Amino acid sequence: MDNNQIGQSFWDKGNINIANNDEEHEEKMSRRIQKLNLHLNPQLPFCPNEETIHFLDCASRIRTIDVETKVLSEYMRGKHWDIQERVYEYFNSRPDLQTPLEISKDDHRELCMKQLVGVVREGGIRPFRYVVEDPAKYFAVVEAVGSVDMSLGIKMGVQYSLWGGSVLNLGTKKHRDKFFDGIDNVDYPGCFAMTELHHGSNVQGIQTIATFDPITDEFIINTPNDGAIKWWIGNAAVHGKFATVFAKLILPTHDTKGISDMGVHAFIVPIRDMKSHKTLPGVEIQDCGHKVGLNGVDNGALRFRSVRIPRDNLLNRFGDVSRDGKYTSSLPTINKRFAATLGELVGGRVGLAYSSVGVLKIAATIAIRYSLLRQQFGPPKQPEISILDYQSHQHKLMPMLASNYAFHFAALHLVEKYSEMKKSHDEELIGDVHTLSAGLKSYITSYTAKSLSICREACGGHGYAAVNRFGSLRNDHDIFQTFEGDNTVLLQQVAGYLLKQYQEKFKGGTLAVTWNYLRESMNTYLSQPNPVTTRWEGEDHLRNQNFQLDAFRYRTSRLLQSVAVRLRKHSKNLGSFGAWNRCLNHLLTLAESHIESVILAKFIDAVRSCPDPNSRAALKLVCDLYAMDRIWNDIGTYRNVDYVAPNKAKAIHKLTEYLCFQVKNIARELVDAFDLPDYVTRAPIGMQATEEAYSNYTQFVGF
């Protein structure tokens, strides 16, 4: 029994006669009130302005927008598209460097190293220089090599962003002079040894110790127990020569305690002999073994037994030890030094957010192209229809495509802010970028992870063929949610920052740029929702960017205000830690809501800035879907606080389904505008010329 049959057999008999009177009555009432209100209040807060009307003209009144892929894709491109194309072309010219579908862990690691050395020394791509000169260019390269093999993207990140970044950002000139070239040309492959078996998120809890020995002018690195073994360290199992080891700096003192713990510092520790590549004395390295994905990266575990390193190997930008064992720092407390140290590592998160958007583009492109090609069932005695013509399939893939566009612009914005921060070192901007990168990294990587599963499922059995990519994309991307800061922990940092801003507001202080909207919407929120607009359900109202932004921000403001009240209440009995934990789900929702607001705002900016009318109309349509889908996802909250009346909730749902349908009509052009060459997407079922997909696929298996 298929669905046609069911639908038909049920309806052909057609003997049901219950009129939906309630709903119709409600709709009429609402329309009447809306009209009445237009008479009474000619200047309405959400009255569509000229610009909006223009958007609506393009986006909804004509049935399909005539998108010119080339024009749209030119607008979408980041400014470092050229270097991404160079990366793609390099690997396209070197099929021997392509990762095969089946490869052993050990071979994969060797291949990945060859890919890295190849693209740097032969391809002339110099990621370490871009890290210094133009971070945006660096992130573009990492995304591009990640499309070739995500292991390579991560291997590159370990070398240049983590190992290289720690030397650049936590060290001083002497370290740069000594290590820059070796890191740059991969003569010095290195590790970033922070995480321990027992401590990941809680970095201040790490237990590795670096004790200063004033007699020999050395630090002695020790792993005091098994829980302190450095774990998951990339480049450690096979290739690394050095490691930046995070350890508690212990200094001898002349008081009764005899020692003083100065908190977590970073040290350069050689781990393998430069010539023989043998593990150095006192260092024990084990292979962390197979992972769910990213098996091209050689993660290892490191134990140190009284390993001596010269005093100069302390990365001493934020704190130093003199020859006679005196500690000096420009920063007054352990916590400030720790914050400064970790603050320098924010680049990794920016890169992950950016690359995650790229992963989603590949998956969405493959899934949508296949869904346009694939036909199954259809009206009686008529040809089968494409599976993307099914409402359920549109529901799976179209909000995802809209999010992908939204994330694209948000990630570009983040990279821009980050680059600005690296130039200006502006205090406020540092806090802003820290929170924005934490929020976008966690929000985008979680969304992409879920989407990869949905894409596989949307492609049915053929999505399960390894050659069609979803398996490796998901397995490799999965850990993006965890490394460089667990997503749940990062979202709490966002919530914490919001609460701090909230506090500032009541103190009358200034708000950081990104958060400025809170002041305004907090005021709107504190005055109750307008009982008339809560019933408005017209398309021109729902698709007005002012309504959309207000809805997102109202939610954020309300969540912020209510969690603040709850925290205050609970902290009396539970203490601050207990209160925080009691409100944790609430805090995480708040953080997500805020990030969604930021993403929407950036998307709206991008729509507005688009010079080509057709592209702008297409982007506006996609942006509307993003907004409606998110509002509908949390319709319970909106209803609960009476921000929307039942009729409006229904209208939002209806419009979301309608926009899915509209976006579907230009879905092919929208994924083509991501501009991914076939040799990057690689999946036979996801080729640009969809009509060739099946024959590509049959050829692949040997027919």
Added chain:
Amino acid sequence: MDNNQIGQSFWDKGNINIANNDEEHEEKMSRRIQKLNLHLNPQLPFCPNEETIHFLDCASRIRTIDVETKVLSEYMRGKHWDIQERVYEYFNSRPDLQTPLEISKDDHRELCMKQLVGVVREGGIRPFRYVVEDPAKYFAVVEAVGSVDMSLGIKMGVQYSLWGGSVLNLGTKKHRDKFFDGIDNVDYPGCFAMTELHHGSNVQGIQTIATFDPITDEFIINTPNDGAIKWWIGNAAVHGKFATVFAKLILPTHDTKGISDMGVHAFIVPIRDMKSHKTLPGVEIQDCGHKVGLNGVDNGALRFRSVRIPRDNLLNRFGDVSRDGKYTSSLPTINKRFAATLGELVGGRVGLAYSSVGVLKIAATIAIRYSLLRQQFGPPKQPEISILDYQSHQHKLMPMLASNYAFHFAALHLVEKYSEMKKSHDEELIGDVHTLSAGLKSYITSYTAKSLSICREACGGHGYAAVNRFGSLRNDHDIFQTFEGDNTVLLQQVAGYLLKQYQEKFKGGTLAVTWNYLRESMNTYLSQPNPVTTRWEGEDHLRNQNFQLDAFRYRTSRLLQSVAVRLRKHSKNLGSFGAWNRCLNHLLTLAESHIESVILAKFIDAVRSCPDPNSRAALKLVCDLYAMDRIWNDIGTYRNVDYVAPNKAKAIHKLTEYLCFQVKNIARELVDAFDLPDYVTRAPIGMQATEEAYSNYTQFVGF
């Protein structure tokens, strides 16, 4: 900056003074109305009965329930626990048959075949006999071997349920006599060749042709085009000797057309030589290659070029061809024959639902044990706390654990119904089991697939180690959502069946057993929600099974009634197919809602039947969490139709969080009651003796 610091720094300053007056006022009002109503209506529909009070005593008024794992696990065990233990012990005694973490596709396929032959011939497990004698025993075996290696579970399913099942259920005595022993002892490995490159879900659209040749008394099997190549056929790439091939039966006629298409039938086609194992003439076999998971199963693609088979090879239970080319059948139409043919294959879905529950048990056990062990952060100057003490972590894992329990009882119920059906061949029961298996298969496998990702993420970096299982569990299980019926398609069958029942109701006909509740709740629904009870928010009310069931069923009834109205409306303009598609999301939600109602009802039965008071109290607690979590997940709908007032919605949310906390307190006992030996869960971080987990893990990597 960690979360403690944020929470603390914010609250230590404590300078926010906005009272949450609105909410308090609302709560008070609601309590007053509730009290008033108690006076006015002493006989209330949701007044807790004695039994409920007893549950509440155990479950909520004391802080922790004293669960005896052994007693609970004895209650949980299916009746075929013994044979599952035999399977586990067999593989435990044969470490050479364990699948290593790294294995090539080809080696994996050979190993998987060895495992199958080993457990059957050496282990004395005889799945094919259980298929005939006691299906419940068969499903228990498939689940158990799936825990060893899911590829083996699927390989076994292909051999006995698909290939074997088609011979048993679609053939007649002559086929059984000829093939039973060879299938049973794996001398005749076989395939089930239904799916084609272009057609999966729409089986009636397949294009392979079987033309009767009256001269030679043979059928000629042909693949007319590339789209008709049989694809994803398990056992085809390497091991299969035979295939049950689904093809359109073409008979010569004496009219002007010359031929007649009799619809899809099944034929036994030898594909490899019994001795040499060479592919037979006219058969072309290609390897479908690497898959996302299940690489121990050798899926292949088959093309037939005029392959001749004797007339006897038609599986002729539902339709036969005589020597002179006349067609006979006890069933009058092509559609009826097709439905009967596919109806016999429902066992596969039952097996998948059942095995999926088993997969979730393994994952939940590992994730929860690790989350109890793992510590990170904590109150200032106090020891770190276990990550399962965090509200966010409870929110991730506890509703999942509750669902796992709920699914366990639902799957046992399904297996029971299926076994009953196989005995009685009762018409009504067949329809009931068909829909129940479609619904539970899709609902459970979708839920499990999502949960596997959540489990990995909940275990952070250590969840990413391949040895800790989440990767292979997810990759192998992923396709459960697609094969044996795509989940989205299956849910539509459920919706269609519900609509049929709805129609029956208005005709005054009888309703099938499972759907009986609809009559009652449809009446409740059609009378508006009680404006008083919509505000009730007391724990005794929310935890009353009558309220819970009513909420689930009200939602289903409302969705059913409203989609019926919408379908009727749209079918006027769009036709039945167009109307169905326009309401597709709505129909899918309806189907899920119904399945959730069935699951809850079965869980409540299981709680009630539990003889041990402590186990019963624990199960009641878990059942309440299942119910509250689901209601909260769709709170938007409940609010929108005013089934719950805002204060009640808030109370439901609060209670859900509280129940998560309560279930957390007995989480260890609850997973222990799944009774999975360490050599089945296998993940070092998920050992029963959690305190040994870290040392197991360090030993594993070589320390």
